[in-house]
Amino acid sequence: MRPLTGLRLAALAAAATLLLAGCSGNDPEQPAARTTKQENVKLTFWTWAPNMDKVVATWNAAHPEIQVTVNKQDGGDPAVTKLLTAIKAGSGAPDLMQAEYQKIPTLVSADALADISKNLDSGIAGHFPDTVWKSVTLGTDAVYGVPQDSGPMMFYYRTDVFKQYGLQVPTSWDEYAAAAKKLHAADPKKFLGTFSANDPGWFAGLAQQAGASWWSIDGDSWSVSIDDEPTQKVADYWGGLVADGVIDNKPMYTPEWNAALNNGTQVGWLSAIWAPGVLEGNAAATKGKWAMAPMPQWTPDQPATGNWGGSATSVTSQSKHPAEAAKFVSWLNTSPEAVSALAKVSGVYPSDQPGQAAALSAPPAFFSTQADFYPKAAEIAKTARSFTFGPNVNVAYSSYTDEFGKAAQAKSKAGFTAAVKKMQTTTLENLKSSGFSVK
């Protein structure tokens, strides 16, 4: 074979250039197509809620002019990382994004979400509890999404084990501690729960129940109040239980924890409304043995709870069709048919108040013995306290896993309260050094 000569190379390069030019030659046709009003709008939707494509199919069938394509994502954090990367890169973001409430300030601060207040009906706020609606407005006039689901926290326990050891369902945290002691004394292998240093959202929910709100907006400044009395109280309480060894210190969501749920060594779980799905997946052998009750209380005559999880559907700042996207988002989260499909097909706990009761008429399959599961959950959800997330939740949360990891491993009560202090300084320093105005 003869080597390529310079001439041939030049010819090849010229051919390549022509080819490229040929591709762009089609361009003039596109603006012509855009001018026609009847053109279909295509929207992409990043979500991790199971079976969302089935819910969206109903919309697509009824709205040929606005077609939504579901792009299934891997959980909350990786999707957020992907979205932030696309926003920085200037392209590649979807039109619609399932955004956890705790991530909304971060996403808004990175200019990733569009303000859709102009594209929504004014009555839409009335569909949601005030605390939930505040999560998508951040207390401003802007609206950065429409709430989809909430994660009110409750207490799940093994009825058979409770009966076996003569335990009462705890209504106060003192009773919870007493029950934990009693159970662990009766069988040193069994625990009423575990303190998970890997789940900052879980701890935030417990602090929220005690009355904490880790961030707040004060005029034109942020303030951070992680190291306040309610959070210290919660940390001190759990530190005591872990130090005494009556509560496990292993993180949740490990193979070990799954095994413990299955074999009855973890007999209680402080979790959220979505717990039945997790239990079904991780501890299928225990079906019918669990029951749900309100969380233990700090002051039993003023019942309160916190939230773990919950998300909104938002329109991203890169979407070229925010009006159409907002129309879809309203339908998805407030229309009776969509809300009912979300609950039945996707298994989410819808935030929409008018549609909730009809959508949740039967208890989840894993709790089929507890007929009043959802009416009870609705009562509990009403007691959720208000909580404001800040623009650097990610920093506070990663500080939580590091500091509480050390404290839980050392089983030291002082370590727990010190961890709260460290979270406060790390979060505050990060806000200051990034240039936010901080009070």
Next chain:
Amino acid sequence: MSRSHRRSLAPYAFLAPAMVLFVAFLALPIGYAVYLSLRTVKVRGLGLGKGSREQVWAGLSNYSKALSDPDFAGSVLRVAAYGVIVVPIMLGLALLFALLLDSPRARVRRFSRLAIFLPYAVPAVISSLLWGFLYLPSVSPFHHVADRLGWDLPDVLSSGSVIFAVANIAVWGGVGFNMVVIFTALKAIPTEIYEAAELDGCGQFAIAWRIKIPVVMPSLIMTFVFSIIATLQVFAEPVTLRPLTNTISSTWTPLMKVYRDAFTRDDIYSAAATSVILAVATFVLSFGFLRLVQNRAFSQENR
């Protein structure tokens, strides 16, 4: 075009694809990382809404921040300790296995070679998951058997021993590759040398010590340099084990700190500065070591 001109173009044409790939996927990203490490984001007010963020020059502040961060210092010390554990054990075992397989009395050589090499073919994330299961008391078969026998096994993921737990995974995965490199060098030694040595009354041990090890020294040095680099970059094993235990922090190794800054804290500027520091340290360590052993390693080539 003249013939000589044509001929001088040819090598460049052949080199072009490699050069393009090198520039696009190595030189440009490194340059961009250095650029990013000198920048930072400044936020105004509440930081909400459009135009509240602005990228500005940061000078060397990202570097000073990284170097004065106790978490970073801690991760460097931890990796140094990890290297002291992993590198000698891994290379020692690799050399031992290579010598055993090369000795005339070795049996089922092909099978042993494959069995020792096999862990290298398992991706680090998979092998970490696998070992993670073996470490966790309630799912580990070792603990299951020990419980039946009434023994009490220690928790290897506790804060004192977790570094050994991670090192074990690296050794398990790394011995095979290094063994193959050393074994290949051993195969290149002409058999006449052994015959001569045996005629002079050398035993197998003396042959290994006086002939084989000196001859494979360049291979040992190369595997040592590779191991140092791999040690500085340890990431997959601790990250995979992290959700299983409280004892691995998010800044357990320097690369984990880079990942946390970039993706958890959304601060790619600090992350870029830390990775530049890490790259320079890798460069200094590997070339410093090569300079130190240059005469010994490459004396044969230079002779």
